[in-house]
Amino acid sequence: MSNDNKNKTAAAEAAPVSNFLRAIIDNDQAAGTYQRDGMPSVITRFPPEPNGYLHIGHAKSICLNFGLARDYDGRCHLRFDDTNPEKEDQEYVDSIMDSVKWLGFDWQQPAENGGGNHLYFASDYFDKFYAIAEHLITSGHAYVDSQSAEDMAANRGDFSKPGVNSPFRERSAAESLDLFRRMKAGEFKDGEHILRAKIDMASPNMNMRDPAIYRIRHAHHHRTGDAWCIYPMYDYAHPLEDAIENISHSICTLEFQDHRPFYDWIIERAAEGGFVQRPVPRQYEFARLNLTYVVTSKRKLRKLVEDGIVSGWDDPRMPTVVGIRRRGYTPESIQAFCERIGVTRSDGWIDYSTLEGCLREDLDPKAARATAVLRPLKLIIDNFPEAENIACSAPVHPHHPERGNREFTIGKELWIEQEDFMEEPVKGYFRLFPGNKVRLRYGYVVECTGCDKDENGKVIAVHCNYFADSKSGTEGSANYKVKGNIHWVNAADAMEVEVRLYDRLFTDANPDAGGKDFMTLLNPASLETLRAYVEPGLHNIAPDTRLQFERHGYFVTDRVDSTVGKPVFNRITTLKDSFGK
Numbered sequence: 001m002s003n004d005n006k007n008k009t010a011a012a013e014a015a016p017v018s019n020f021l022r023a024i025i026d027n028d029q030a031a032g033t034y035q036r037d038g039m040p041s042v043i044t045r046f047p048p049e050p051n052g053y054l055h056i057g058h059a060k061s062i063c064l065n066f067g068l069a070r071d072y073d074g075r076c077h078l079r080f081d082d083t084n085p086e087k088e089d090q091e092y093v094d095s096i097m098d099s100v101k102w103l104g105f106d107w108q109q110p111a112e113n114g115g116g117n118h119l120y121f122a123s124d125y126f127d128k129f130y131a132i133a134e135h136l137i138t139s140g141h142a143y144v145d146s147q148s149a150e151d152m153a154a155n156r157g158d159f160s161k162p163g164v165n166s167p168f169r170e171r172s173a174a175e176s177l178d179l180f181r182r183m184k185a186g187e188f189k190d191g192e193h194i195l196r197a198k199i200d201m202a203s204p205n206m207n208m209r210d211p212a213i214y215r216i217r218h219a220h221h222h223r224t225g226d227a228w229c230i231y232p233m234y235d236y237a238h239p240l241e242d243a244i245e246n247i248s249h250s251i252c253t254l255e256f257q258d259h260r261p262f263y264d265w266i267i268e269r270a271a272e273g274g275f276v277q278r279p280v281p282r283q284y285e286f287a288r289l290n291l292t293y294v295v296t297s298k299r300k301l302r303k304l305v306e307d308g309i310v311s312g313w314d315d316p317r318m319p320t321v322v323g324i325r326r327r328g329y330t331p332e333s334i335q336a337f338c339e340r341i342g343v344t345r346s347d348g349w350i351d352y353s354t355l356e357g358c359l360r361e362d363l364d365p366k367a368a369r370a371t372a373v374l375r376p377l378k379l380i381i382d383n384f385p386e387a388e389n390i391a392c393s394a395p396v397h398p399h400h401p402e403r404g405n406r407e408f409t410i411g412k413e414l415w416i417e418q419e420d421f422m423e424e425p426v427k428g429y430f431r432l433f434p435g436n437k438v439r440l441r442y443g444y445v446v447e448c449t450g451c452d453k454d455e456n457g458k459v460i461a462v463h464c465n466y467f468a469d470s471k472s473g474t475e476g477s478a479n480y481k482v483k484g485n486i487h488w489v490n491a492a493d494a495m496e497v498e499v500r501l502y503d504r505l506f507t508d509a510n511p512d513a514g515g516k517d518f519m520t521l522l523n524p525a526s527l528e529t530l531r532a533y534v535e536p537g538l539h540n541i542a543p544d545t546r547l548q549f550e551r552h553g554y555f556v557t558d559r560v561d562s563t564v565g566k567p568v569f570n571r572i573t574t575l576k577d578s579f580g581k
Contacts, residue, residue, distance in 0.1 A: 019343040021064075021284060025072060025249060034248040034279055042074030043248045046100070047238065049081045050092035050222075053313045053320045054099045055296045056334075056355075057289040063338035064286070065251055066105035077245055078107035079120040083237050085221040093222075099321040104331045122237050123223045125244055128275065129232045130184065132240060133195060133214055135273045137176045142213065143169060144179040145196045152194075156201075156209055163201035163209045183216055186229045190216050197236075199265065207262050211235060239263040239283075243276035250281045253288040254347065260285070286343045292509040293352045294319045295518055309522065310505075314560070316570050317505040317526050327502060328546055328556030328572030333362040352504065356573045363546060363554050363572070368396050370406070371441075372534045372549040372569075373489050374499055376415040378461040379432075381446060384412040389492055392472075394442045408535045410443045413491040415533045420486045421462045423451060430483035432462060438484030441550075445470035445480040487551055494533040499569045500558070501528040534569075541567050551575070 025042060028034060034041045044065040048058065069076035078100060082088050097119075100107070109116045136142035145152065145166045157163035171179075176195075183193055195214035203209055213236035218229045239262075242250045250263075260283045270276045295301065296319055304310050304318070313320050316327035324334070337358040341350050371394075389409035396403040416432070425433040432438055432448045439445050446464040454460050469476030508521040534549075541547075543562040548554050553574040561568045 020345065021068065021249070021251065021286065021343055024284060025068065028248070029072070036246070039246065040069075040072075040074040041248065042069055042072040043077070043246055044069045044074065044251060045077040045079050045242065045245065045247050047077075047079045047081050047241070048096050049084065049087075049234075050089065050096060051084065051087040052092060052298045052302075053095055053322055055301070055321065056291060056294065056319045056324065057296050059099075059103060059321055059334050060289045060338045060341075061251075061253075062100055062103055062105060063335050064343060066100075067335075067339075068249070068251075070105075074248075075109050075116075075118055076105070076107065077118040077120055077247070079122070079241060079245070081122045081234060081238060081241070082221070082223060083122050083232050083234055085217065085219040085231065088222055090222050095322065099325075102321070102325060102331055103334060120241070120245060121223060122232075122241055123221065125237070125241060126224065126228060126232075128244065129237060129240060130230075132270050132273065132275050133180065133232075133236075134177060135275070136197065136213075136269060137180060137195075138173050139269070139273070140173060140198065141269055142176070142195055142197050143171050143173075144176040144183070144193050145169070145210075146179075146193050149191060156206070159204075159206070162203075165201050166196070166210070169198065169201075169210070180214070183214070183230050184228075186218070188216055190218055192216060195230075197262075197266070199262075205258055205261055207235070207259050208265070211262055213266075235259055235262055236266060239267045239281070240270060240276070242281040242283075243267045243270060246277065247281040248279075250283040252283060252285055254285045254345070255288070256283070257285045285345065287345060287347045289341070290347060290349045291319070291352055291355065292349055293504040293506050293511070295506070295512040297512065300512070300518055303519070304505075307519075309519075316500070316502050326559055326570070328554065328570055329359055330362050330546070333359040336362065349510070351509075359573055360554070360575070363548070365397075365399065367546050367548040367554055368403070368406075369394070369398065369548050369550050370535055370538060371408075371487050371489055372499070372532055372552060372555075373415045373417055373487065373494075374501075374530050374532045374549075374552060375418045376533055377418045377421060377459065378491070379414040379416045379446075379488065380461055380463050381412050381414070381466045382449065382463055383465045386412065388412070389490060390471075392442050406535070406537050408537065409490050409493060410440070410488075411490045411492045414440070414488040415491055415494060416462070416486055416488045418459075421448070421451065421459065423459065431486055432464070432484070436484070437480070437482045438486055439470075439472070439480070439482050440466075440488050441485050442472050443488065444468070444472075445477075445482055489533045489535050491533075493536040495536055495539055497532055497534055497538075497567055497569060499530045499532040499555070499571070501530065501571045502526065532569075538567065540564055543567070546572065548575075 046065045066076040107118045145168045155164040194212050196210045196212050199208045201209045212233050214230050217231050263283050267280045314322040314326045337355050389411040392410050393405040393407050421432040434448050437447045444466040446466045449463045451459045452461040470480045503526050505526045506521045507523045511518040511521045543557050544559040546556045554572040555569045558568040558570050
């Protein structure tokens with residue numbers, strides 16, 4: 001490669017990842033757009049609805065909103081948009097709060113940044129939402145519509161024709177206000193009336209055709225109980241929440257781009273009425289995360305759970321935050337992934353291997369090493385001293401000698417991998433076969449002498465002899481030159497454990513696209529459960545501990561099913577991308 005090309009490559013690698021939002025914030029900082037006394041100039045928010053579990057796409061939004069606030073010495077609010085009581089539950093609130101903290105972020109502001117617990121709920125503002133709605137009615141910007149849902153939908157029009165004004169659109173403000181107050185008092189059934197903004201039924205933007213802003217719902221709310229029987233619509237509540245909290249940059253995904261005109265309209269009406277302060281928030285949209293081999297639709301994820309395809313929302317194959325956490329992913333790897341893929345305005349697909357690459361980069365310098373035999377085959381060293389176990393050792397981490405060694409023994413009978421023996425070897429095979437020598441990693445050189453088979457011809461044990469002067473780390477070991485080097489554990493002290501080999505849940509890179517039936521694209525090999533053997537030092541390993549099984553990949557002790565003395569290991573990822581091979 002020429003020097004010019006080397007310089008271009010280095011420059012490309014050093015270039016910051018695309019994030020157009022930083023340019024917007026930099027311009028606002030330079031112009032002093034959001035300079036307020038005693039408040040940071042960058043205030044973002046992460047506003048989930050508590051109606052399900054967060055997934056990897058939400059993790060991108062969390063990292064983006066909290067990350068920008070951190071980088072600009074601002075603050076990020078965690079706000080629950082709990083305006084739909086029939087689908088929301090405290091269980092989801094708790095799970096979301098736990099997920100945000102696990103990812104490494106906090107809505108509690110440190111003292112040096114002004115302090116404060118910036119945890120909010122849309123239900124905190126129900127009284128204010130109602131007051132603003134009454135203001136919209138009295139100022140001629142809203143009316144109570146008494147059409148049926150079917151008539152409203154028919155009169156809304158479509159992209160090729162304008163909508164038709166409701167016959168109730170010219171109701172007097174006094175009549176609409178009276179009806180709205182009676183709606184609040186519980187006089188009407190669900191769907192009997194609805195409050196709509198009065199904008200433009202001929203607008204080319206369907207979201208501006210007199211959108212609904214309040215509906216009747218006789219439903220118990222997880223925070224306000226039965227205090228309300230009317231609830232604000234999301235598109236009405238969301239901009240008002242941002243304005244009430246003095247959010248500076250309201251960041252959401254591209255599907256809300258067409259909602260932005262109404263976002264601005266409702267905030268402007270509230271500001272005119274003195275309900276919110278200027279400067280008002282601005283909404284900016286970015287492309288949502290589209291990850292290959294993954295579906296993130298709540299409906300589809302729920303079907304996987306309800307049909308028993310997975311064990312639950314925290315199944316390690318699920319793209320939920322609780323799922324990838326149980327799988328063994330680290331918060332640092334998720335943050336690195338979100339930073340690496342950048343923030344753009346155009347949709348695109350990110351290959352799942354990018355996420356796995358970030359994970360390997362994070363785990364490699366951290367994870368302790370250990371030996372595991374996943375598909376065991378007995379190896380008998382015929383000339384090894386009977387009932388003797390000789391001490392061996394290996395580094396806890398090959399690049400961190402300060403972390404010390406792990407200790408184990410070698411004896412007459414060992415467990416090796418089935419694939420490490422071939423009675424009739426193929427070309428280029430350097431492991432065990434009759435007459436061949438290999439090194440038992442951290443142990444001795446052995447020479448294969450044959451094997452035992454059962455009545456069906458299946459190999460059930462391999463025999464060999466060892467060379468007593470060939471032990472790793474001794475002077476004599478240098479006299480033996482062999483090409484094969486295999487893993488093993490001592491049958492006398494190895495621990496039998498359950499190992500779960502997880503892989504991608506779908507065989508198709510885009511199971512959620514093109515009208516495909518995602519249920520027909522399930523990967524039948526997404527989970528394989530094995531009885532394996534591991535070295536004895538893992539007897540007391542704690543749940544949620546990550547390590548590398550040498551040769552096999554990165555594993556974690558399952559945080560749900562593991563107990564001290566009886567670990568269950570989940571494979572997080574292989575040492576390199578092997579999917580589809």
